[in-house]
Each structure stands twice: as structure tokens, then as C-alpha cells.
Amino acid sequence: MTTSVSIKDLSLNFGNVKVLESLDLEVAQGEFIVLLGPSGCGKSTLLNCIAGLLDVSDGQIFISGKNVTWDEPKDRGIGMVFQSYALYPQMTVEKNLSFGLRVARMPKEEVEARVKRAAEILQIEPLLQRKPVELSGGQRQRVAIGRALVRDVDVFLFDEPLSNLDAKLRNDLRIEIKRLHQRLKNTMIYVTHDQIEAMTLADRIAIMKNGVIQQLADPHTIYNKPTNLFVAGFIGSPSMNFLKGDLNGGTINVSGTPIPLTNYAFEQQLNGAAVLGVRPEHVAIGDEARKMPFQVESEIEIVEPMGADTVAWTKLGGQQLTFRAAAEVHLEPGQKVLIGFDPARGSVFNAETGNRI
Amino acid sequence: MTTEAISSRLPTGAIDTSGPRGPRPKSVTIGRIGVYAFLILSALFFLLPLWVMVVTSLKTMPEIREGHLFNWPALLTFDPWLKAWDTACTGRDCNGLKPGFWNSVKITALSVPVSIVIAMINGYALSFWRYKGSELLFGILIFGAFVPYQVVIYPLIIGMRELGLFATLPGIVIVHTIFGMPILTLLYRNFFASLPIELFKAGRVDGAGFWGIFFRIMLPMSVPITIVAVILQTTGIWNDFLFGTVFAGRENMPMTVQLNNIVTTTTGIREYNVNMAATILTAAVPLVVYFISGKWFVRGIAAGAVKG
Ligand SMILES: Nc1ncnc2c1ncn2[C@@H]1O[C@H](COP(=O)(O)OP(=O)(O)OP(=O)(O)O)[C@@H](O)[C@H]1O
Ligand SMILES: [Mg+2]
Numbered sequence: 001m002t003t004s005v006s007i008k009d010l011s012l013n014f015g016n017v018k019v020l021e022s023l024d025l026e027v028a029q030g031e032f033i034v035l036l037g038p039s040g041c042g043k044s045t046l047l048n049c050i051a052g053l054l055d056v057s058d059g060q061i062f063i064s065g066k067n068v069t070w071d072e073p074k075d076r077g078i079g080m081v082f083q084s085y086a087l088y089p090q091m092t093v094e095k096n097l098s099f100g101l102r103v104a105r106m107p108k109e110e111v112e113a114r115v116k117r118a119a120e121i122l123q124i125e126p127l128l129q130r131k132p133v134e135l136s137g138g139q140r141q142r143v144a145i146g147r148a149l150v151r152d153v154d155v156f157l158f159d160e161p162l163s164n165l166d167a168k169l170r171n172d173l174r175i176e177i178k179r180l181h182q183r184l185k186n187t188m189i190y191v192t193h194d195q196i197e198a199m200t201l202a203d204r205i206a207i208m209k210n211g212v213i214q215q216l217a218d219p220h221t222i223y224n225k226p227t228n229l230f231v232a233g234f235i236g237s238p239s240m241n242f243l244k245g246d247l248n249g250g251t252i253n254v255s256g257t258p259i260p261l262t263n264y265a266f267e268q269q270l271n272g273a274a275v276l277g278v279r280p281e282h283v284a285i286g287d288e289a290r291k292m293p294f295q296v297e298s299e300i301e302i303v304e305p306m307g308a309d310t311v312a313w314t315k316l317g318g319q320q321l322t323f324r325a326a327a328e329v330h331l332e333p334g335q336k337v338l339i340g341f342d343p344a345r346g347s348v349f350n351a352e353t354g355n356r357i
Numbered sequence: 358m359t360t361e362a363i364s365s366r367l368p369t370g371a372i373d374t375s376g377p378r379g380p381r382p383k384s385v386t387i388g389r390i391g392v393y394a395f396l397i398l399s400a401l402f403f404l405l406p407l408w409v410m411v412v413t414s415l416k417t418m419p420e421i422r423e424g425h426l427f428n429w430p431a432l433l434t435f436d437p438w439l440k441a442w443d444t445a446c447t448g449r450d451c452n453g454l455k456p457g458f459w460n461s462v463k464i465t466a467l468s469v470p471v472s473i474v475i476a477m478i479n480g481y482a483l484s485f486w487r488y489k490g491s492e493l494l495f496g497i498l499i500f501g502a503f504v505p506y507q508v509v510i511y512p513l514i515i516g517m518r519e520l521g522l523f524a525t526l527p528g529i530v531i532v533h534t535i536f537g538m539p540i541l542t543l544l545y546r547n548f549f550a551s552l553p554i555e556l557f558k559a560g561r562v563d564g565a566g567f568w569g570i571f572f573r574i575m576l577p578m579s580v581p582i583t584i585v586a587v588i589l590q591t592t593g594i595w596n597d598f599l600f601g602t603v604f605a606g607r608e609n610m611p612m613t614v615q616l617n618n619i620v621t622t623t624t625g626i627r628e629y630n631v632n633m634a635a636t637i638l639t640a641a642v643p644l645v646v647y648f649i650s651g652k653w654f655v656r657g658i659a660a661g662a663v664k665g
Contacts, residue, residue, distance in 0.1 A: 084553050088556070088559075089578060090574075147559070
């Protein structure tokens with residue numbers, strides 16, 4: 001597979017503030033990469049560096065094999081979609097779409113053909129003569145995507161394109177972006193802090209924290225084998241249970257409750273303070289629990305019915321444990337239930353470094 | 358169970374429906390009377406001098422000497438207006454306000470566009486093309502707004518003289534442009550700063566440069582703020598007296614200066630009616646500008662002129 005975007009040793013400072021530090025990232029041709037992370041971790045900054053809207057402090061950026069570190073945004077073969085749409089308010093949709101092409105002095109017929117094609121793909125043909133104020137949020141975002149589409153670029157950059165939309169529209173457009181990607185097969189780099197968007201859209205997710213990529217992997221690996229406590233806690237809702245304990249000879253002792261980690265694929269040997277991470281959806285109760293390698297009797301404290309399922313709060317060895325149960329299961333506070341899970345499906349972290357072991 | 362189901366089972370007669378319904382009737386309160394009384398009194402306070410000016414300018418000198426200040430003229434005459442415009446004397450010249458009017462038109466028509474175009478570009482560059490020291494430059498510019506004119510006038514005279522621009526039309530235009538710069542730049546910078554930065558980024562990704570973004574994206578958006586700027590500058594420059602006296606020279610003396618000369622020239626009797634007519638003529642331009650543009654002005658201000 002060929003490389004589409006390649007970032008080597010990239011650093012960016014705003015004055016004394018180091019936002020990105022020696023960051024490396026390789027994106028394959030046609031890949032959908034999602035940059036995910038909490039607010040202020042440098043996602044937009046990274047995207048702006050790739051787009052050429054920010055001058056990098058150090059490092060190099062290659063797009064389609066060409067070193068574009070010093071190139072203007074228009075010469076990089078990128079299109080960008082912004083969170084606030086950034087449509088030119090005085091121009092009609094058609095003029096908005098064709099602006100970049102007209103700036104590049106493309107022949108009129110070619111401009112028309114491209115605008116027509118983009119409008120067709122995004123189903124905004126009836127809106128071409130309207131001004132942005134006369135459009136709904138979803139329509140505006142389509143136009144914004146169309147503006148990148150007409151330029152026929154290799155790489156699409158999205159900066160939280162859906163976060164100004166309501167939940168329903170966000171779902172619809174998410175599917176459309178996915179469809180667009182399957183149809184066009186462009187490289188897409190997509191910034192979000194919505195983990196559902198990340199999980200559903202991405203070929204690979206880059207989880208960022210303080211300007212550093214914590215883990216870069218496919219959604220399945222990110223979810224099941226988080227590389228450290230930050231990634232483990234960031235992905236998943238409700239978030240992963242962290243049981244602190246002492247790891248000794250393949251058994252972790254969680255405040256007096258020994259949990260044998262049979263079949264867990266250790267990546268390194270460690271004895272000492274450790275954290276066992278268990279996803280709420282991997283905890284079973286009742287008859288299901290009886291089949292699990294580890295079982296324990298516990299008392300329900302809080303019950304949160306979510307509709308599709310129920311989240312219950314309990315304690316294991318004095319530490320908070322939440323689990324997800326089917327909606328039909330009747331649970332109430334004070335009830336004693338048998339819960340169980342397979343420690344091999346969990347994640348064990350070094351308590352000191354926070355890294356997976 | 359749905360809510361319709363509940364309400365449909367309630368007996369309809371249980372609620373007394375004869376009470377208040379629809380918009381509440383407007384009542385005249387003491388407070389409202391007070392507000393109107395205050396507004397009417399203030400309007401009178403400002404309109405009374407204008408009334409006196411208008412009626413005086415339409416009276417003959419003998420009637421003015423009778424001293425009935427507020428009365429409508431017994432003998433209506435437009436001669437004072439004609440004289441003020443055409444033949445009133447300033448020193449030796451007896452051409453009325455006419456030359457001054459055309460000088461003011463020339464000065465205003467040149468200074469307003471020049472100063473606004475420069476301020477617009479300044480504001481645009483300062484808010485979108487941040488460069489090293491741009492904040493400092495802006496700070497200095499704003500500081501300029503607080504420097505008393507009197508401090509800079511003398512050095513400016515020397516400078517203009519050295520450039521050979523003292524007492525010329527380009528000279529006075531440059532002076533107006535310089536002194537309008539701080540406030541106009543502030544106005545435009547704040548307007549552009551209120552626009553989303555992503556609009557500018559989108560323009561760059563689309564391949565437009567400094568001027569491309571300025572002319573094709575920013576300029577069409579800055580119509581409301583430009584109306585505000587035009588009004589501010591037109592009235593400001595038209596009403597200017599100080600710079601006109603100092604920098605314009607005899608040839609380009611603006612209307613305000615000429616008005617002053619007419620009013621202060623005393624050859625024999627003081628012609629109050631001519632003075633009044635001349636004053637109204639001079640004030641007419643800003644007045645008309647305000648009347649025509651009041652609505653736009655408010656709209657422009659509301660469009661973010663005073664934001665930030
Ligand atoms: N122009 C700037 N000057 C100084 N610091 C900045 C500037 N722009 C961003 N930063 C800082 O850089 C860091 C990263 O910002 P960035 O916008 O990339 O975050 P983000 O991950 O996109 O967050 P969000 O999810 O809120 O959009 C933040 O701490 C921010 O305060
Ligand atoms: Mg951001």
C-alpha cells in the first residue's frame with residue numbers, strides 16, 4: 001500500500017507553548033484516519049499543519065510523496081471541511097463550490113461540470129442558487145464537503161464537521177461521509193472528540209493526548225487492547241472499570257479478592273502494583289456469570305436503565321465496578337447478584353507507568 | 358397513557374373560561390407618561406434653537422431688531438439665504454459660502470474613500486495576517502487615537518511644508534486620512550476579528566491570497582461596517598474646522614472656516630439673518646447624512662461594529 005500523507009518529526013509551538021512535539025504519522029492511500037482526543041490536545045493544530053494553515057516549527061510533511069512542508073495550502077492537494085462550515089456568506093451555493101476553481105482560473109465548462117458532479121453526489125442540486133443563510137445546518141455541511149469535493153484532491157481534512165449538528169442529523173451525515181469515502185476512496189483525516197464517530201468511521205484511530213499520539217490502531221484493537229490507561233478510559237461508555245491491586249505470579253489481588261489472570265496474554269512480566277481494566281459490557285450476571293472463569297457475589301448500589309440496556313453500579317473488593325445488563329433483567333438497589341467475567345478479555349496495566357502489560 | 362387521553366376525559370365546564378384571553382390590554386402608566394414628558398422636553402430643548410435660527414434667517418433686519426425671537430416672520434424673505442450662499446463677504450471676497458461648499462465637497466469626497474480604503478486594508482491585515490509585531494503596531498495605532506491634536510499639529514505643519522504639501526488639497530486630504538486612521542482601523546479590525554477565522558482559512562485552502570480573500574470574501578461582507586465608516590468620516594470631515602484652518606490654505610478653505618469668516622466679519626451692521634442662513638446651510642450636509650442613513654447606521658452597528 002502506498003503512503004498518502006506522511007508526517008515526520010513534526011513539532012509546533014505557539015510561542016513557548018509546545019502543542020505538538022516530534023510527532024510521526026503515516027497514512028496509507030485511501031485510508032480513513034480519525035484523530036480522537038480530549039479538547040485542547042492538538043488535533044486541530046495537527047490538521048492545520050497538514051493543510052498548511054500553520055507554519056510548523058520543525059519536521060516535515062509529505063503528501064502523495066511530495067514534500068509540502070513549505071507549500072501553500074492550495075498546492076498541497078488537500079480539501080478541508082471546517083466545524084463552522086465557513087461558507088462564504090455573500091455567495092450562492094454554486095459560487096461557494098466553484099470559488100476555488102475560479103481562483104485557479106479553470107475553464108468555465110470544466111468548473112460547471114465539476115460543480116454539477118459534486119452537487120449530484122451530495123444531493124444539493126436544488127440548493128445551488130441559495131445563499132448559505134437560507135440553508136439548514138446539515139445542508140450547509142454538505143456544501144462545505146462539496147467545496148472540498150470539487151477541487152478533486154487526494155486528501156480530505158475534516159475538523160469536527162458534525163459537532164454543530166443535532167444528534168439525529170449527525171448520525172445521518174456520518175453514514176453519508178462513510179458512503180462518500182467508500183465511493184471516492186480518497187484519503188481522509190478526520191478530527192473529532194466523539195468516540196462513536198471515531199469507532200464507526202475509522203480504518204485506524206489515532207488517540208491523542210497533550211499533542212502526543214497515544215495509540216494508533218484499528219477500532220477493534222483500540223477497544224479491546226488499549227495500550228495505556230488513558231486510551232482505556234477514553235474509549236468506551238460507560239468507561240472501563242479500573243481495579244487496582246497487586247499482581248503476583250499471574251494473579252491480581254484486588255483489595256483482598258484474588259482474581260487469577262488465566263489465559264491473559266501478558267506482553268511483559270511484572271510483579272507489583274497493577275490495574276485490571278474490565279469493560280462493563282464484559283461483565284455477566286446470573287446464569288451467564290456461572291460460566292465465567294471469575295465469579296463473585298456482590299450487592300447492587302445504583303441502577304441506571306438506559307432503554308436498550310441497564311447499567312448497574314456495584315463494588316468489588318471495595319472498588320467501584322459498573323456493568324451492563326440486558327434491559328429485561330430485573331435489578332434493584334440492595335439486591336445481591338452473582339457477577340462474573342473473563343479476566344483474559346480484560347486489560348492489565350502497570351500502575352506506575354499506566355502502560356499495558 | 359397519552360396526554361390527550363387525560364384531557365379529553367376532563368369535564369370542559371370545570372374551568373372558568375371567561376377570564377383574560379389574548380394580548381394584555383395596554384395601559385397608560387405614570388412611568389410611561391413621565392418618559393414621554395421627558396422625551397418631549399428634551400426634543401424641545403434641542404429644537405428651540407433650530408427654530409429660532411430658521412425664523413431669524415427668514416426675517417428682514419428691521420424685523421429682527423424688534424426682538425420677537427420666536428415669532429414667525431411677518432414679512433417672509435429668502436434674501437438672507439441667497440446672500441449667505443452667493444454674496445456674503447469674508448474679508449475682501451464677496452462670494453458667499455459657495456466656494457467653501459465646493460471646497461468641502463472636494464476635501465470630503467477625497468478624504469473619505471482614501472481613509473476608509475486604507476483603514477479597511479489595515480484592519481484586515483491586522484486581524485487575519487498576524488505577523489510579528491502586529492499587536493504592537495495596533496497598540497501604537499490605538500494610542501494615536503488618544504493623542505491630543507494640538508500636540509501633533511506643529512510638527513505636522515513643518516512636515517507638510519518640507520514635502521511641499523502645506524496649504525494644498527492633497528495636504529488636507531492626507532491630514533484627514535492620518536487623523537481618521539486610529540478609529541477607522543479599530544472599527545475595521547474589530548469587525549474582521551468578529552468574523553470566524555475559519556472563513557479566512559477556507560479562502561486560503563481554496564487558493565486565494567491576501568488580495569483575493571480581501572476583495573472576494575471580506576469586502577462583500579463589510580458593507581454594513583463601511584456604511585458606518587462613511588457616515589463617521591463624512592460628518593467628521595465636513596464638520597472639521599481646526600485642520601481646515603491650518604492645513605487647507607486660502608484656496609481650499611472648507612465651508613466651516615468660511616462660515617466662521619462670514620460670521621466674524623464685521624463691516625458695519627451684524628446681519629443676523631444672513632449668519633443664521635449660512636450656519637444652517639453649513640450644517641445641512643451632516644444633517645441630511647444623518648437623516649438618510651440613520652437606519653443603516655444602526656444596522657451597521659448591530660452587524661458587529663462595536664463588538665470586541
Ligand atoms: N493561536 C494559538 N496561540 C496559542 N495557543 C494556541 C493557539 N491555537 C491553539 N492553541 C493551543 O494549542 C492547544 C491545542 O489546540 P487545538 O485547537 O489543536 O486543540 P483541539 O485538540 O483541536 O481541541 P478541540 O477539540 O477543543 O478543538 C490548546 O492548548 C490551545 O490552547
Ligand atoms: Mg479543534
